[in-house]
Each structure stands twice: as C-alpha cells, then as structure tokens.
Amino acid sequence: GAVVSQHPSRVICKSGTSVKIECRSLDFQATTMFWYRQFPKQSLMLMATSNEGSKATYEQGVEKDKFLINHASLTLSTLTVTSAHPEDSSFYICSASPRSGGATDTQYFGPGTRLTVL
C-alpha cells in the first residue's frame, strides 16, 4: 500500500518551454502533497505544499508564478515549470500522505522526475 507514482520519469526540453509533472497517489487519498527538488548529492528542498481544493503554500524563495501547482483531486497534484531555463534542471520529487481521521504524518515519495533544460 501507499504507492505514489510520478510522470514523466525523465524529460528533456528546450529553454523557454513549459513542463508538467504529475504526482498520483495510487492506492490512497491524499489531502496534502508536497513538491521537492533535489540537486546532486544534496538534501530534499521543499518547494511547496499542495492542498486539495485550495492554493498551494510556497516556501520562501520559490516563485509561485514559475512553479505552478494544481491539486484538483485527492489523488493528483501537478507541478508545471513555466518558461524553463537550464538552472531549473533538477530532480523533482513529490510526496503524499494518506488521508485519515487523525495524524497523517507518514509521507510516501514518488520516484522522481529528472528534468533537463537545454
């Protein structure tokens, strides 16, 4: 149980284009999903918290107009990198927590999306 998928796993795009990454919880409902980026040999940097049916909460320094997040259902959140540039190249990972009546701490991660902007 608690499987999170991400699509695509790898994408290469030209500078200036937009890229959409999907994060799905396959066997549970997730009221909250998180988006991280990870540079080589570094820790996970939280970009934003995605809440179903409401606006995402962005971390300080993350441009909300550049990294658009939509959490339209309890099983799907999308991250769109708009007008991508080479410095946006990174490993993007989402996580989700099962919805329950009490504490919902445990986060399960997707397999990640390797974005390369040429």
Added chain:
Amino acid sequence: GENVEQHPSTLSVQEGDSAVIKCTYSDSASNYFPWYKQELGKRPQLIIDIRSNVGEKKDQRIAVTLNKTAKHFSLHITETQPEDSAVYFCAATMNYGGATNKLIFGTGTLLAVQP
C-alpha cells in the same frame, strides 16, 4: 522555524559492523521523526520512524532512539550489509492531528558498507 542538523555527512563501515547517524532538531514542538533511505537516482524510502511519546523503536537490524530533552535522535544499523549502502536522511515535523505538516530534512549521510 525548525532546523535539522545531521552528522556525519559520509560514513564508511566494514560489512557486519554497526553504523550510527545522528540528528539534532531545534523546535521542541516537533513530535514525529522519520528516517528515509535513498539509493542513487531513486525515491526516498521510509525505513523507520518514531514519535515523541517513545524513546526507542526497533525493526530487525534498524533502530531509532530519541532524546527529547537534548533534542536529538539517532539511527542505528547493526550487522551492516553492502545493500545498506545509500544516502540516509532524517527529518522532523510537528503534527497534533489534522493537516499533515511539512517535513524538515537533514542534509543526508552517505553510508558506504565495504564488503
């Protein structure tokens, strides 16, 4: 806000030896501490977690200890095997019911188990 420090950044042990990774946190309100293992190019996998109402938790070769007074928690891996080689991340968060709160991650420890 919460800040999590993790040490060491790299750790090399011989197969069969034990490995210990330590983390400290700053916010005494944090009450949930998971540990994740990440192999190169793959997703972080939850390996063990502990909540603030217990001081120790064990799962086969893996154990986690928590000292709330000192605000630090540690991961212990016994009888290490080459397949334990990976990057390990600790994290901390506070949750008292309701919405899931964000995890604050440590900087990671690259564990290398030498055969």
